[in-house]
């Protein structure tokens with residue numbers, strides 16, 4: 001369980017995280033979703049005690065990370081897969097971590113097996129591909145067999161096989177009853193992985209809902225094309241609908257369903273060329289939720 005209460009982080013004039021409050025529950029994969037620069041990494045760093053909140057609290061099992069009696073056995077994290085000791089072998093790296101945290105040596109070979117790195121255990125980390133580094137980072141996170149796992153953009157830069165592997169691993173870890181928090185800026189990725197979503201934009205919470213609830217809440221609009229779009233826009237607006245430009249020259253109409261729109265058009269003698277009900281995809285819902293929060297042109301390409 002992770003409990004975030006009124007969590008705020010300011011860097012000078014920049015408010016990276018603004019009054020966030022949410023829980024991350026065990027037994028689920030919780031997606032932590034937001035556009036670039038939304039404050040996901042900063043929030044995760046505060047959960048892990050790597051950054052101090054300006055105000056508010058981030059608790060794991062009810063206490064700040066720094067107060068956990070044996071942090072590696074309680075929380076595992078993958079923040080930056082490239083952070084490592086290039087000259088060491090994967091096995092030596094994990095053995096050092098285990099020794100420093102009172103974890104039995106035998107666990108090192110267990111986690112190397114879980115992440116599929118047995119064959120590369122003796123190789124220098126410096127020569128690892130990004131996918132291998134991700135696997136090693138996850139091995140380190142799993143070393144203490146923790147109940148809470150935090151992954152920051154774990155699929156970034158991975159090939160399709162690596163992506164499927166990480167998705168499956170996260171689902172398995174949650175199925176074992178662990179708390180799994182995983183960040184992403186891609187709704188398409190989270191739609192395939194997460195049970196629950198925390199969506200943030202510019203550091204603020206914009207949604208805290210199950211994937212199913214978010215999908216169900218997606219609004220339905222109607223795409224309409226008419227011989228005289230201006231006349232139809234006036235007629236629909238007068239009937240109480242909201243009309244905005246839609247895809248490929250169509251009008252996107254909300255507030256009236258397709259039969260009602262057809263009725264308005266018929267009453268005015270307006271010819272329709274298309275009348276298509278459209279349920280917003282999760283991707284569109286995410287874009288709408290965060291539309292006003294995206295920092296345009298900011299941080300693009302900041303991550304590999």
Ligand SMILES: Nc1ncnc2c1ncn2[C@@H]1O[C@H](COP(=O)(O)OP(=O)(O)OP(=O)(O)O)[C@@H](O)[C@H]1O
Nearest residue numbers: 011014016035036037038039040041042043185299
């Ligand atoms: N050490 C820092 N000093 C100053 N500003 C920072 C610092 N760390 C983060 N920020 C700012 O805080 C905001 C949130 O950044 P953060 O990295 O947490 O976002 P993110 O959601 O993880 O984004 P991304 O998906 O691009 O990694 C950004 O505006 C960023 O520039």
